[in-house]
Ligand code: BDR
Protein backbone atom coordinates (compact mmCIF):
# COMPACT_ATOMS: atom_id res chain seq x y z
CA UNK A 1 0.00 0.00 0.00
CA UNK A 2 2.74 2.47 1.06
CA UNK A 3 4.68 1.43 -1.99
CA UNK A 4 1.66 2.28 -4.18
CA UNK A 5 1.20 5.74 -2.57
CA UNK A 6 4.90 6.56 -2.95
CA UNK A 7 4.81 5.44 -6.58
CA UNK A 8 1.74 7.61 -7.38
CA UNK A 9 3.38 10.57 -5.59
CA UNK A 10 6.56 10.24 -7.65
CA UNK A 11 4.63 9.94 -10.90
CA UNK A 12 2.59 13.09 -10.06
CA UNK A 13 5.76 15.08 -9.34
CA UNK A 14 7.37 13.83 -12.54
CA UNK A 15 4.32 14.87 -14.61
CA UNK A 16 4.18 18.31 -12.95
CA UNK A 17 7.88 18.96 -13.44
CA UNK A 18 7.66 17.58 -16.93
CA UNK A 19 4.81 19.96 -17.70
CA UNK A 20 6.90 22.90 -16.51
CA UNK A 21 10.20 22.02 -18.03
CA UNK A 22 9.07 20.50 -21.28
CA UNK A 23 5.92 22.55 -22.06
CA UNK A 24 6.10 23.51 -25.72
CA UNK A 25 6.83 27.19 -26.38
CA UNK A 26 4.06 28.77 -28.45
CA UNK A 27 4.68 29.81 -32.02
CA UNK A 28 4.71 33.58 -32.54
CA UNK A 29 5.12 35.91 -35.51
CA UNK A 30 6.15 39.41 -34.44
CA UNK A 31 5.03 42.20 -36.76
CA UNK A 32 6.94 45.35 -35.82
CA UNK A 33 8.43 48.73 -36.77
CA UNK A 34 11.58 48.90 -34.65
CA UNK A 35 11.50 51.50 -33.03
CA UNK A 36 13.00 51.67 -29.52
CA UNK A 37 10.14 50.02 -27.61
CA UNK A 38 9.72 47.49 -30.45
CA UNK A 39 13.39 46.58 -29.99
CA UNK A 40 12.81 46.07 -26.29
CA UNK A 41 9.72 43.96 -27.04
CA UNK A 42 11.74 41.79 -29.45
CA UNK A 43 14.51 41.24 -26.86
CA UNK A 44 11.89 40.41 -24.23
CA UNK A 45 10.13 37.86 -26.46
CA UNK A 46 13.50 36.35 -27.41
CA UNK A 47 14.41 35.99 -23.73
CA UNK A 48 11.13 34.38 -22.68
CA UNK A 49 11.14 30.57 -22.81
CA UNK A 50 7.40 30.71 -23.54
CA UNK A 51 7.82 31.65 -27.20
CA UNK A 52 9.20 30.21 -30.36
CA UNK A 53 9.52 33.21 -32.68
CA UNK A 54 9.03 31.66 -36.10
CA UNK A 55 9.48 34.92 -37.99
CA UNK A 56 9.63 38.69 -37.73
CA UNK A 57 7.75 40.82 -40.24
CA UNK A 58 8.58 44.49 -40.64
CA UNK A 59 6.49 47.54 -41.38
CA UNK A 60 6.86 51.32 -41.80
CA UNK A 61 5.92 53.38 -38.74
CA UNK A 62 8.50 54.52 -36.22
CA UNK A 63 10.92 54.68 -39.13
CA UNK A 64 10.96 53.74 -42.82
CA UNK A 65 10.40 50.13 -43.86
CA UNK A 66 14.05 49.86 -44.94
CA UNK A 67 15.38 51.13 -41.62
CA UNK A 68 12.90 49.05 -39.58
CA UNK A 69 14.06 45.94 -41.48
CA UNK A 70 17.73 46.80 -40.93
CA UNK A 71 17.03 47.30 -37.21
CA UNK A 72 15.23 43.96 -36.93
CA UNK A 73 18.17 42.25 -38.68
CA UNK A 74 20.60 43.93 -36.26
CA UNK A 75 18.56 42.68 -33.29
CA UNK A 76 18.37 39.11 -34.60
CA UNK A 77 22.12 39.22 -35.22
CA UNK A 78 22.67 40.35 -31.63
CA UNK A 79 20.43 37.54 -30.36
CA UNK A 80 22.39 34.88 -32.29
CA UNK A 81 19.03 33.20 -32.87
CA UNK A 82 17.89 31.74 -36.14
CA UNK A 83 14.82 33.89 -36.87
CA UNK A 84 13.88 34.82 -40.46
CA UNK A 85 12.83 38.38 -41.28
CA UNK A 86 10.31 39.36 -43.95
CA UNK A 87 9.78 42.88 -45.31
CA UNK A 88 6.23 44.16 -45.22
CA UNK A 89 4.45 47.32 -46.33
CA UNK A 90 6.33 50.57 -46.90
CA UNK A 91 3.22 52.74 -46.75
CA UNK A 92 -0.42 52.66 -45.61
CA UNK A 93 -3.28 51.21 -47.69
CA UNK A 94 -5.12 54.47 -48.39
CA UNK A 95 -4.08 57.15 -45.91
CA UNK A 96 -1.07 59.31 -46.75
CA UNK A 97 2.30 58.19 -45.32
CA UNK A 98 3.27 60.36 -42.35
CA UNK A 99 6.91 61.29 -41.85
CA UNK A 100 8.64 59.01 -39.29
CA UNK A 101 8.58 60.37 -35.71
CA UNK A 102 12.36 60.91 -35.50
CA UNK A 103 11.85 63.07 -32.43
CA UNK A 104 10.67 59.95 -30.56
CA UNK A 105 12.86 57.15 -31.99
CA UNK A 106 15.76 58.99 -33.69
CA UNK A 107 16.89 59.18 -37.32
CA UNK A 108 17.80 55.47 -37.26
CA UNK A 109 14.72 54.39 -35.28
CA UNK A 110 16.97 53.17 -32.48
CA UNK A 111 17.87 56.37 -30.66
CA UNK A 112 20.66 57.38 -33.07
CA UNK A 113 23.09 54.67 -32.00
CA UNK A 114 23.74 54.01 -35.71
CA UNK A 115 24.51 50.29 -35.73
CA UNK A 116 26.70 48.80 -38.47
CA UNK A 117 25.15 47.23 -41.57
CA UNK A 118 23.93 43.75 -40.58
CA UNK A 119 25.34 40.72 -42.35
CA UNK A 120 21.97 38.93 -42.25
CA UNK A 121 19.51 39.63 -45.08
CA UNK A 122 15.70 39.65 -45.16
CA UNK A 123 13.95 36.78 -46.98
CA UNK A 124 12.49 37.42 -50.42
CA UNK A 125 8.88 36.50 -49.60
CA UNK A 126 6.61 39.47 -48.71
CA UNK A 127 5.52 39.64 -45.05
CA UNK A 128 1.80 39.13 -45.79
CA UNK A 129 2.50 35.97 -47.80
CA UNK A 130 4.75 34.63 -45.03
CA UNK A 131 1.93 35.17 -42.49
CA UNK A 132 -0.56 33.34 -44.74
CA UNK A 133 1.83 30.44 -45.37
CA UNK A 134 2.71 29.95 -41.70
CA UNK A 135 -0.90 30.08 -40.53
CA UNK A 136 -1.82 27.44 -43.13
CA UNK A 137 1.15 25.30 -42.13
CA UNK A 138 0.37 25.49 -38.38
CA UNK A 139 -3.43 25.90 -38.09
CA UNK A 140 -4.54 26.88 -34.57
CA UNK A 141 -0.97 27.29 -33.34
CA UNK A 142 0.18 30.77 -34.28
CA UNK A 143 -0.16 33.96 -32.29
CA UNK A 144 0.52 37.14 -34.23
CA UNK A 145 1.91 39.95 -32.11
CA UNK A 146 1.43 43.25 -33.95
CA UNK A 147 3.21 46.24 -32.45
CA UNK A 148 3.26 48.54 -35.47
CA UNK A 149 0.72 49.79 -38.04
CA UNK A 150 -1.62 46.98 -39.11
CA UNK A 151 -1.01 47.05 -42.88
CA UNK A 152 0.74 43.65 -43.11
CA UNK A 153 -2.07 41.92 -41.21
CA UNK A 154 -4.74 43.53 -43.40
CA UNK A 155 -2.83 42.50 -46.52
CA UNK A 156 -2.58 38.91 -45.25
CA UNK A 157 -6.36 38.85 -44.72
CA UNK A 158 -6.93 40.25 -48.20
CA UNK A 159 -4.67 37.58 -49.68
CA UNK A 160 -6.55 34.78 -47.93
CA UNK A 161 -9.54 35.67 -45.69
CA UNK A 162 -9.79 32.01 -44.58
CA UNK A 163 -6.65 32.25 -42.41
CA UNK A 164 -8.64 34.14 -39.75
CA UNK A 165 -10.12 30.98 -38.24
CA UNK A 166 -6.72 29.27 -38.22
CA UNK A 167 -4.90 31.95 -36.20
CA UNK A 168 -4.66 31.21 -32.48
CA UNK A 169 -4.77 34.87 -31.43
CA UNK A 170 -3.84 38.33 -32.65
CA UNK A 171 -2.38 40.57 -29.94
CA UNK A 172 -2.22 44.21 -30.95
CA UNK A 173 -0.42 47.06 -29.26
CA UNK A 174 -2.68 49.84 -30.38
CA UNK A 175 -5.65 52.03 -29.69
CA UNK A 176 -6.86 54.40 -27.01
CA UNK A 177 -10.27 53.36 -25.68
CA UNK A 178 -10.89 55.40 -22.53
CA UNK A 179 -7.89 57.73 -22.59
CA UNK A 180 -6.70 60.43 -25.01
CA UNK A 181 -4.53 59.39 -27.94
CA UNK A 182 -0.87 60.13 -28.55
CA UNK A 183 -1.07 61.35 -32.17
CA UNK A 184 -4.34 63.28 -31.86
CA UNK A 185 -6.83 63.80 -29.02
CA UNK A 186 -8.37 60.44 -29.96
CA UNK A 187 -5.87 58.38 -31.94
CA UNK A 188 -2.93 56.16 -31.06
CA UNK A 189 0.11 56.02 -33.38
CA UNK A 190 -0.12 52.41 -34.69
CA UNK A 191 -3.82 52.67 -35.54
CA UNK A 192 -3.52 56.23 -36.82
CA UNK A 193 -0.69 55.26 -39.23
CA UNK A 194 -3.09 53.08 -41.24
CA UNK A 195 -6.69 53.38 -40.01
CA UNK A 196 -8.14 51.51 -43.02
CA UNK A 197 -5.89 48.51 -42.37
CA UNK A 198 -6.78 48.65 -38.68
CA UNK A 199 -10.50 48.55 -39.50
CA UNK A 200 -9.98 45.50 -41.73
CA UNK A 201 -8.17 43.78 -38.84
CA UNK A 202 -10.95 44.72 -36.38
CA UNK A 203 -13.68 43.36 -38.62
CA UNK A 204 -11.90 40.04 -39.24
CA UNK A 205 -13.38 37.12 -37.29
CA UNK A 206 -10.30 36.05 -35.33
CA UNK A 207 -9.51 36.10 -31.66
CA UNK A 208 -7.96 39.53 -31.07
CA UNK A 209 -6.83 41.44 -28.03
CA UNK A 210 -5.84 45.09 -27.91
CA UNK A 211 -3.18 46.31 -25.52
CA UNK A 212 -3.95 50.02 -25.83
CA UNK A 213 -2.57 53.23 -24.32
CA UNK A 214 -5.11 52.75 -21.50
CA UNK A 215 -2.72 50.17 -20.03
CA UNK A 216 0.64 50.80 -21.71
CA UNK A 217 0.80 54.30 -20.22
CA UNK A 218 0.50 52.73 -16.77
CA UNK A 219 3.68 50.71 -17.30
CA UNK A 220 6.78 52.85 -16.90
CA UNK A 221 10.33 51.62 -17.29
CA UNK A 222 12.79 53.91 -15.58
CA UNK A 223 16.53 54.36 -15.67
CA UNK A 224 17.13 52.23 -12.57
CA UNK A 225 15.44 49.21 -14.20
CA UNK A 226 17.45 49.84 -17.36
CA UNK A 227 20.66 49.93 -15.34
CA UNK A 228 19.74 46.56 -13.80
CA UNK A 229 19.04 45.11 -17.25
CA UNK A 230 22.41 46.41 -18.46
CA UNK A 231 24.13 44.75 -15.55
CA UNK A 232 22.30 41.42 -15.67
CA UNK A 233 21.56 40.76 -19.32
CA UNK A 234 24.76 40.00 -21.12
CA UNK A 235 23.23 39.62 -24.58
CA UNK A 236 20.94 42.64 -24.80
CA UNK A 237 21.60 44.76 -21.67
CA UNK A 238 23.99 47.36 -23.09
CA UNK A 239 22.05 47.63 -26.35
CA UNK A 240 18.76 48.24 -24.50
CA UNK A 241 20.35 50.76 -22.16
CA UNK A 242 21.96 52.67 -25.02
CA UNK A 243 18.91 52.90 -27.30
CA UNK A 244 16.72 53.93 -24.36
CA UNK A 245 18.63 57.16 -23.65
CA UNK A 246 17.08 58.95 -26.65
CA UNK A 247 13.60 57.70 -25.69
CA UNK A 248 14.06 58.89 -22.10
CA UNK A 249 15.12 62.24 -23.43
CA UNK A 250 11.93 62.50 -25.48
CA UNK A 251 9.81 61.58 -22.45
CA UNK A 252 11.51 63.93 -20.03
CA UNK A 253 9.03 66.73 -20.71
CA UNK A 254 5.98 64.53 -20.18
CA UNK A 255 4.52 65.03 -16.70
CA UNK A 256 4.45 61.96 -14.46
CA UNK A 257 7.35 60.23 -16.15
CA UNK A 258 10.85 61.03 -15.02
CA UNK A 259 13.96 59.43 -16.47
CA UNK A 260 11.97 56.67 -18.10
CA UNK A 261 9.37 55.84 -20.73
CA UNK A 262 6.09 54.06 -21.33
CA UNK A 263 6.56 50.39 -22.14
CA UNK A 264 4.05 50.24 -25.00
CA UNK A 265 5.23 47.27 -27.07
CA UNK A 266 6.81 45.28 -24.19
CA UNK A 267 3.41 45.41 -22.42
CA UNK A 268 1.87 43.48 -25.33
CA UNK A 269 4.57 40.81 -24.96
CA UNK A 270 3.82 40.66 -21.24
CA UNK A 271 0.14 40.06 -22.04
CA UNK A 272 1.22 36.96 -23.95
CA UNK A 273 3.48 35.91 -21.07
CA UNK A 274 0.69 36.28 -18.51
CA UNK A 275 -2.77 37.53 -19.53
CA UNK A 276 -3.87 37.58 -15.87
CA UNK A 277 -1.82 40.76 -15.40
CA UNK A 278 -4.58 42.56 -17.31
CA UNK A 279 -8.34 42.84 -17.17
CA UNK A 280 -10.20 43.22 -20.43
CA UNK A 281 -13.49 44.57 -21.75
CA UNK A 282 -15.12 42.85 -24.70
CA UNK A 283 -17.07 44.18 -27.66
CA UNK A 284 -16.88 44.87 -31.39
CA UNK A 285 -14.30 47.51 -32.32
CA UNK A 286 -14.39 49.82 -35.32
CA UNK A 287 -11.89 52.44 -36.44
CA UNK A 288 -12.73 55.92 -37.65
CA UNK A 289 -10.96 56.02 -41.01
CA UNK A 290 -11.54 59.59 -42.18
CA UNK A 291 -11.96 63.11 -40.79
CA UNK A 292 -10.68 64.71 -37.61
CA UNK A 293 -11.28 61.53 -35.57
CA UNK A 294 -9.34 59.28 -38.00
CA UNK A 295 -7.53 56.55 -36.07
CA UNK A 296 -9.97 56.49 -33.15
CA UNK A 297 -10.64 52.99 -31.75
CA UNK A 298 -14.31 52.71 -30.80
CA UNK A 299 -15.66 49.69 -28.94
CA UNK A 300 -19.42 49.22 -28.72
CA UNK A 301 -20.44 48.09 -25.27
CA UNK A 302 -23.80 46.51 -24.38
CA UNK A 303 -26.13 49.43 -25.18
CA UNK A 304 -24.71 49.88 -28.70
CA UNK A 305 -23.98 46.30 -29.73
CA UNK A 306 -26.75 46.22 -32.29
CA UNK A 307 -26.09 49.60 -33.84
CA UNK A 308 -24.48 49.92 -37.21
CA UNK A 309 -21.50 49.88 -37.94
CA UNK A 310 -20.75 47.58 -34.96
CA UNK A 311 -23.72 45.27 -35.48
CA UNK A 312 -22.65 41.67 -36.12
CA UNK A 313 -18.94 42.48 -36.06
CA UNK A 314 -16.41 40.24 -34.31
CA UNK A 315 -16.01 40.61 -30.56
CA UNK A 316 -12.56 41.84 -29.58
CA UNK A 317 -10.96 42.20 -26.16
CA UNK A 318 -9.30 45.41 -25.02
CA UNK A 319 -7.13 45.48 -21.91
CA UNK A 320 -8.24 48.43 -19.82
CA UNK A 321 -6.57 47.65 -16.49
CA UNK A 322 -3.14 46.33 -15.60
CA UNK A 323 -1.26 45.30 -12.49
CA UNK A 324 1.82 47.28 -13.48
CA UNK A 325 3.85 46.40 -10.39
CA UNK A 326 3.45 42.68 -10.98
CA UNK A 327 4.04 43.13 -14.71
CA UNK A 328 7.35 44.91 -14.13
CA UNK A 329 8.42 42.26 -11.64
CA UNK A 330 7.81 39.52 -14.17
CA UNK A 331 9.38 41.61 -16.97
CA UNK A 332 12.53 42.07 -14.91
CA UNK A 333 12.80 38.41 -14.04
CA UNK A 334 12.71 37.56 -17.76
CA UNK A 335 15.22 40.25 -18.69
CA UNK A 336 17.52 39.16 -15.87
CA UNK A 337 17.41 35.66 -17.37
CA UNK A 338 15.55 34.29 -14.41
CA UNK A 339 11.96 33.54 -15.50
C1 BDR B 1 3.14 52.74 -30.44
O1 BDR B 1 3.65 53.64 -31.40
C2 BDR B 1 5.05 53.53 -31.51
O2 BDR B 1 5.67 54.76 -31.29
C3 BDR B 1 5.48 52.53 -30.47
O3 BDR B 1 6.50 51.69 -31.00
C4 BDR B 1 4.25 51.76 -30.14
O4 BDR B 1 4.11 50.62 -30.96
C5 BDR B 1 2.64 53.51 -29.23
O5 BDR B 1 1.62 54.37 -29.60
Ligand code: CA
Nearest residue numbers: 035038147148
Ligand atom coordinates in the same frame (compact mmCIF):
# COMPACT_ATOMS: atom_id res chain seq x y z
CA1 CA C 1 5.92 49.82 -32.37
